[in-house]
Amino acid sequence: MTTNVAVSEHSRKFQKPQGFTIWMTGLPGSGKSTLAGILKQRFEEDYGRFVEILDGDEIRKGLSRDLGLSREHREEHARRVSYLAKVLSRNGVISIVALISPYKVSRESARELIGKDRFLEVYIKASLATCEKRDPKGLYAKARKGEINNMTGIQDPYEPPESPDIIIETELGTPGESAEILIAKLKDLNYAL
Ligand SMILES: Nc1ncnc2c1ncn2[C@@H]1O[C@H](COP(=O)(O)OP(=O)(O)OP(=O)(O)O)[C@@H](O)[C@H]1O
Ligand SMILES: [Mg+2]
Known part of the structure; x- marks a missing residue:
C-alpha cells in the first residue's frame, strides 16, 4: 500500500x-554521422538528456539487413527508421537520425509519422565536390571506378530539401562549430534541451 502511494507520487512529479527527432539528411560524406556523435555527447553531458543515434549504416546491419539500395528499399529503410524515431521521441528521447534519405517523399512521410511538433529536417549541406574529396569511406572512388553502381550523388539521385527546418553548411566550419550552430538553431526554434 505504502509502495503504491510512493509510486504514484513519483509519477506525478516526474x-x-x-x-524530438533531429532528422539529418545529406550526401554521403556531408557530415551526418560526425555531427550526430558530437551532438549526442553534448546533449548527454551538458543537458542530461537521453539520446539515441539512428545511423543508417548501423541499422542496415540489423533491422534493415534485408534491404538493398534500390529506390524502393531506400524508402523502406527510411520508413523503418521513422518508426524507431517516433517511438523514441514520444518517450522523451532525442533521436538523432543520420540517414542519407535521398527522397523527399520519405522525409515528408517521416515528418507526418513522427509529428510536425517533434520533427526537424536538418539539411547537412556540402557540395558533391567537397564530399567526394572527403570520401571518408572510399565509396566515391569506388563509384568513379565503376566498382559500385548505386552511389548517391554519382549514379543515384539526391533530392535536396526545399524548405528544411535547419541548414548546416559543413564546408564553413569545423564539426564542433557546426554542432554549436545546430544547438543554437534548436533553441531559436524553441526546442527545450
Ligand atoms: N563541419 C563539419 N561537420 C561534419 N563533418 C565535417 C565537417 N567538416 C569536415 N567534416 C568531415 O567530413 C567527413 C564527414 O563524414 P561522415 O561519415 O560524418 O559523413 P556522413 O554524412 O555520415 O556520410 P555517410 O552518408 O556516407 O554515412 C568527416 O571526415 C568529417 O571529419
Ligand atoms: Mg554516416
Whole structure:
C-alpha cells in the first residue's frame, strides 16, 4: 500500500522531457554521422538528456539487413527508421537520425509519422565536390571506378530539401562549430534541451 502511494507520487512529479527527432539528411560524406556523435555527447553531458543515434549504416546491419539500395528499399529503410524515431521521441528521447534519405517523399512521410511538433529536417549541406574529396569511406572512388553502381550523388539521385527546418553548411566550419550552430538553431526554434 505504502509502495503504491510512493509510486504514484513519483509519477506525478516526474516530468518527461520533450523528446524530438533531429532528422539529418545529406550526401554521403556531408557530415551526418560526425555531427550526430558530437551532438549526442553534448546533449548527454551538458543537458542530461537521453539520446539515441539512428545511423543508417548501423541499422542496415540489423533491422534493415534485408534491404538493398534500390529506390524502393531506400524508402523502406527510411520508413523503418521513422518508426524507431517516433517511438523514441514520444518517450522523451532525442533521436538523432543520420540517414542519407535521398527522397523527399520519405522525409515528408517521416515528418507526418513522427509529428510536425517533434520533427526537424536538418539539411547537412556540402557540395558533391567537397564530399567526394572527403570520401571518408572510399565509396566515391569506388563509384568513379565503376566498382559500385548505386552511389548517391554519382549514379543515384539526391533530392535536396526545399524548405528544411535547419541548414548546416559543413564546408564553413569545423564539426564542433557546426554542432554549436545546430544547438543554437534548436533553441531559436524553441526546442527545450
Ligand atoms: N563541419 C563539419 N561537420 C561534419 N563533418 C565535417 C565537417 N567538416 C569536415 N567534416 C568531415 O567530413 C567527413 C564527414 O563524414 P561522415 O561519415 O560524418 O559523413 P556522413 O554524412 O555520415 O556520410 P555517410 O552518408 O556516407 O554515412 C568527416 O571526415 C568529417 O571529419
Ligand atoms: Mg554516416
